[in-house]
Amino acid sequence: MENGIITIAHGGGGTRTQQLINDIIRKHLSNPILDQLDDSASLEVPETALAFTTDSYVVNPLFFPGGDIGILAVCGTVNDLVMQGAEPKYLSLGLILEEGFAVADLERIIQSTAAILKKTDVTLATGDTKVVERGKGNGVFINTSGIGIRNPAVNVHVSNARAGDVIIVTGTVGDHGIAVMSQREGLQFQTSLRSDVAPLDGLILPLVREIPSLHVLRDPTRGGVAAALCDIAGASQVGITIREKAVPVKKEVVGACNLLGFDPLHVANEGKAIVVCAQQDTDRVLALLHTHTFGKDAAVIGSVVSAHPGTVIEETAIGGERIVEMTTGEDLPRIC
């Protein structure tokens, strides 16, 4: 690659594009389906009940403590499938590169994309690479779309929460958003806080196989736990009450939130799930979650109530009550 940077020609569909795809992308991501190199990939799926999802990733900075945009793009889309109880099978990878981006940085991202794919059972099936002029992008944007196989026994849906249900979060809240923000703001924390970005198939798929009667699964990404709970309360037309003291938050995240003026409930997570289940399933759900590294801090944070439908209320640590609302969206941009 001349001068080690991405040029407009790399996106032109000619020999330079082929060179980029072969030397950087296929070098790390090659597999028999991707190697078909046709306009579209031929797949065989084992079932006809599928889940389909898409997400674009525009995180800034591209590299952050605990991950990078490539890891995020795989995990985010895998997790969107998993949150439907679906088994992720195939992924697409669409790259929008900015002229002048360092090829070495691209290769680093492709390498970590390849490494995280190996930790899942997902096959990269098809891809696309475009290049935009300097000042029209941000190094790299990534879109991943994913196809998963639904489990017909599972009927999780954002509208399925019922009064009496229990709200569980699978681990500490706000790690991803604060890790990204700390990098962006040049903050140094005493201990090195890392993003929680992780594929949740290993944590959640055994759970839904064992307890298919779960009511809701939701990953609290953009908008954080607050947005996820507001979505559930709204779609299910139920009230939700959580206890501030019960929400697991790392002390570094509490500290950074105090410093930056954020509520941890609004901060994005990329390796956590909210599980809503019937009261009688609580112990089994927690026990199963606790067996997995990504679920060791799982905790009940509240419950579903018939009062105040559509509204999420938090009992604060000092004994008060406050309404938990979605942010308008200004506060934590470009977190995923």
Next chain:
Amino acid sequence: MENGIITIAHGGGGTRTQQLINDIIRKHLSNPILDQLDDSASLEVPETALAFTTDSYVVNPLFFPGGDIGILAVCGTVNDLVMQGAEPKYLSLGLILEEGFAVADLERIIQSTAAILKKTDVTLATGDTKVVERGKGNGVFINTSGIGIRNPAVNVHVSNARAGDVIIVTGTVGDHGIAVMSQREGLQFQTSLRSDVAPLDGLILPLVREIPSLHVLRDPTRGGVAAALCDIAGASQVGITIREKAVPVKKEVVGACNLLGFDPLHVANEGKAIVVCAQQDTDRVLALLHTHTFGKDAAVIGSVVSAHPGTVIEETAIGGERIVEMTTGEDLPRIC
């Protein structure tokens, strides 16, 4: 929408994001599957043999004679599925918006996306919207991924061309690239040249049902007919010979290519296919193509030979010969 422009908050995953999705996107694109509004869409596919494709669209300008980025994003991905003989079923739509982009322009794009979707049998199943800061994008980038149902009787592949086969192009060459370039360069042509952007399901799917023995289907997008033919010659390890006089090119495209210094064979098409078939199928293929508006100018442009494997040779209008090569990619950036 305050001030009629996209703000960072529209991408924050909070109330502003919801407002944008409801007021602009769902307003035009709503359907029962998209309205599930879950992290991923639940689909039922009729078969387990699928095609899967992804493409990001970064065309500049966003609006061009004959289309816009939304129409392009639907047609491009539909056509990538169709080029495998697959029936397009489900599409995803990932938007990366730039802060400051006019909401009215976004709505215009969403409206034309909706209109072109109605001309196909494709269902928009899932979507995602992100916002990047001013100067980090280009108004809007779109990724569409698509799932299609393969036809088990069809075995088209870029590596299936055989000596003796005939090369057909379904219509005039270079219309899309020149329409976009003319807009960008502020050129005025005597007649108004328009992009050929179109979904090819209606043209190609009846053809593969009728004549499933076709050898290769390829849409000559980025890199034009030259790149498509070089791909076929390389992957099939055959020679290809085309006759310059036989290639249908509109006179406005010839004129613009002369002016701008382009070879029409290198210019992108978004509503054309290259069909490679056995000699004995030629008449039936042409007859079927000619019944459809998008195939009325279909013509044999050359043949597959055993000589010069991997190389495409053009017999020029003045009786000479030249090797047709891929561009390096510098010449026609941001055409799709």
